[in-house]
Each structure stands twice: as structure tokens, then as C-alpha cells.
Amino acid sequence: MNDWWSDPVHARWLEFGTSLGLRLLGALVLLWIGMKLAGMLADWLGRGLQRTHMEKTATLFLARVAQVALQVVVLLAVVQVLGVPMTSMLAVLGAAGLAIGLALKDSLSNIASGVMLVALRPFKVGDVVTINGVSGKVEEINIFQTRLRGTDNQTFTLPNSLVTTDSIVNMTPDEMRRIELIIGIGYGDDIDLARATVMEILHADSRVLAEPVPNVLVYELAESSVNIGVRCHVANADFFATKCELTEQIKKAFDRVGISIPFPQRDTHVYTHATQPSRAVEESAI
Incomplete structure (x- = not known):
């Protein structure tokens, strides 16, 4: 050893x-x-x-x-x-x-795009955006990818290069967001009554901001209805719930005051023509 x-x-x-x-x-x-x-x-x-x-x-x-x-x-x-x-x-x-x-040129492109997103700041963490047809809340911007959280709690992961080359719709650039509802009423209904009814609902809702001032306007004389536009502003966090509840409250209020909300309908007329007897039948009858 x-x-x-x-x-x-x-x-x-x-x-x-x-x-x-x-x-x-x-x-x-x-x-x-x-x-x-x-x-x-x-x-x-x-x-x-x-x-x-x-x-x-x-x-x-x-x-x-x-x-x-x-x-x-x-x-x-x-x-x-x-x-x-x-x-x-x-x-x-x-x-x-x-x-x-x-x-890895595509990965390097993602890194450069990530730097652009941070430098140009088209959106930030917490904003609700629509990118490449995908909507969600921005959760994270990484070196290579941007992660969104959808309304149904699904996760969307987008390459940064796709984000910077596609259109970006930022729906929360500020602390508040505008609600816009388009509601049709019948041509025989009172526009002033409809406006007063809606304004009463808006003033009664504490989530609707006083500034900018909410308003109700006539948007269009459509084919079968008079379309009125309801516009008001709320905080970002209250947007979806307020929009849904205002729609429901306006429908119920219109029912109470007798304002109709037309819906598309078609009248079908069926004409029945009597068949003419043939010449042979007429001659045999003679």
C-alpha cells in the first residue's frame, strides 16, 4: 500500500x-x-x-x-x-x-421590445388593455413576454415583439373611465321623459362621477327607434359593475314610465290566390 x-x-x-x-x-x-x-x-x-x-x-x-x-x-x-x-x-x-x-434573433427582438415597452410606457402593470384581439389586465412585463389576466381568470402570455408591432388599446389610461350606453326608444315616446328618467338614475348612483358631467343625447334616428346615448364617468374599478347595473335600472325605469324599447321585427303577409279552372273543365261543364 x-x-x-x-x-x-x-x-x-x-x-x-x-x-x-x-x-x-x-x-x-x-x-x-x-x-x-x-x-x-x-x-x-x-x-x-x-x-x-x-x-x-x-x-x-x-x-x-x-x-x-x-x-x-x-x-x-x-x-x-x-x-x-x-x-x-x-x-x-x-x-x-x-x-x-x-x-435567437426573435428572442433578442423580444428583449428590445421589452425595453421599448418600459421606455415608451403605452401601458403599465394594472392597466386593462386589448392587444392582438386579447383583452385583460396587465400583470407583468418580463424581458421576453407580457402577461395578461383575462376577465374569466385565464392567463394570456404574449411575446413582447408581438405587443410592440400590434395595435394597443389601453382602456385605463387614467383613474376614471367613461361608460357609454346606446338605448333605443320608440318614435312615439317622449324624449324629454326618457332623458329625465335616465338622469335621475345617474344622479342617484354614487359611483357616477359629477365631473365630467353625465349627459343624455339623441344619437340617431334609426330605422325603428330613436337611439339615445347615455354617457357618464366612473372609477376604473367600478366600470363593469356600474355599466351592467345602469343598463338594468334604465330598462326597469322605462317599463315603469311607459317608454318602449323597440326591437327588430318583420310583418309577413301571405296571399292565397284561387286557382282558375282549366278550359277543358269549363267545356265539360257546358
Whole structure:
């Protein structure tokens, strides 16, 4: 046994294995601690940015970018601990970066689009938007994707490049939102009575804001009805419930005061023509 340990070849292998094992152990410890620190520092940065009253969308995005950058630094440090020469590593990374950049051009486009979304701010976290035919509340803007929460609690995940190249309808750019209802009444009904009835409902609802002033206007003399427009403003959080309840209250109030709400209908007239007897039948009768 002593001869085995004293053999120069075995001793070198033992020294190499011990050194490699220590490097691997050190690299694993560094990787674990570094990733933990990267997450902690990113959270600390996010809380610090929030204290400066920076917009939540930019705060979350910058914190995520900082975390990814710190993780890359940790990975480079781990590679150095393993004994890989940094000059060779940088050369390999440069060549690999070019190939990866060409292969992942769509992902890089998503990153650039994410930066544009944060810089231009067409919407922010918490806004209700419609993008590419999808409507929902913005929950998060990541480096690669934007996540929306739909009205039925479904999750929509859209690539950032799709968001910036498509039309964006932001339905909550301010703290309030306008409700617009178009309701048809009969041509024989009293327009002033209909307006007074609706205004009474609007003034009685505490969710309807006094400014801008709510109003009721005649929109159109349609084919079978006089279309009146009901317009008022409410807080963003009250929009959907208020719109539905106002529609119901107006219908019930119109029923009480005798105002009709026409609906499309068609009258069908059927004419029955008596068949004329043939000439042969007439001659036989004679």
C-alpha cells in the first residue's frame, strides 16, 4: 500500500483528483451562494426603486434585468474557479454569442421590445388593455413576454415583439373611465321623459362621477327607434359593475314610465290566390 502512495504517477493522479474535487466543490458553493445573492440584490434593487416612486412596470423590469446580469456574472466566476482560462473563454463566448444571436434573433427582438415597452410606457402593470384581439389586465412585463389576466381568470402570455408591432388599446389610461350606453326608444315616446328618467338614475348612483358631467343625447334616428346615448364617468374599478347595473335600472325605469324599447321585427303577409279552372273543365261543364 505504501508503494502505491509513493508511486509518482499515482501521487500525481491523487493530487489532480483532490484539486479537481476542491474546485468543483468551490464552484458549486459559489454557484449556490451567487444565485441566492443575485436574487436578494435584485429584490433589494426593486424595493429601492419603489421607494423612489418609480413606476411599478419599470421597477419590475429593471429588477429582472439586474438579476439576469448578476446571474451571468456568477456563472463567469464559477467558470473561472473551475480553472478555465478567461481569455479562451471570452473568445469562445464571443463566437458562441454571434451564433446564438443569429439563432435567437426573435428572442433578442423580444428583449428590445421589452425595453421599448418600459421606455415608451403605452401601458403599465394594472392597466386593462386589448392587444392582438386579447383583452385583460396587465400583470407583468418580463424581458421576453407580457402577461395578461383575462376577465374569466385565464392567463394570456404574449411575446413582447408581438405587443410592440400590434395595435394597443389601453382602456385605463387614467383613474376614471367613461361608460357609454346606446338605448333605443320608440318614435312615439317622449324624449324629454326618457332623458329625465335616465338622469335621475345617474344622479342617484354614487359611483357616477359629477365631473365630467353625465349627459343624455339623441344619437340617431334609426330605422325603428330613436337611439339615445347615455354617457357618464366612473372609477376604473367600478366600470363593469356600474355599466351592467345602469343598463338594468334604465330598462326597469322605462317599463315603469311607459317608454318602449323597440326591437327588430318583420310583418309577413301571405296571399292565397284561387286557382282558375282549366278550359277543358269549363267545356265539360257546358
